[in-house]
Amino acid sequence: MWEKIDNHIKEKNLTIYELTKKANIAQNTLYELKSGRANDLRFSTVCKIADALEISLDEFRTEDKPEEG
Numbered sequence: 557m558w559e560k561i562d563n564h565i566k567e568k569n570l571t572i573y574e575l576t577k578k579a580n581i582a583q584n585t586l587y588e589l590k591s592g593r594a595n596d597l598r599f600s601t602v603c604k605i606a607d608a609l610e611i612s613l614d615e616f617r618t619e620d621k622p623e624e625g
Contacts, residue, residue: 557597557616558589564609579608 565575572590576583581604588594597605606613 558592560615561586561589561605561609564611564615568609575605575608579604581605 561575565572570578572586573583576586579601581601585594585597585601589597602616603613606615
């Protein structure tokens with residue numbers, strides 16, 4: 557999940573701090589996720605992140621599938 561959040565942060569030219577302020581969540585929440593210490597987030601937190609990044613919740617549901625070649 558962190559990779560998806562990180563990709564959107566980079567696309568929108570945000571910092572983790574800016575995202576946490578925009579989403580009204582604790583900075584530690586994203587740092588825990590980034591470090592791998594947190595494996596999942598509350599649904600309400602995921603909703604806040606999606607809203608702050610202006611993306612659909614579906615972005616977090618779909619897995620990146622390897623391309624067949």
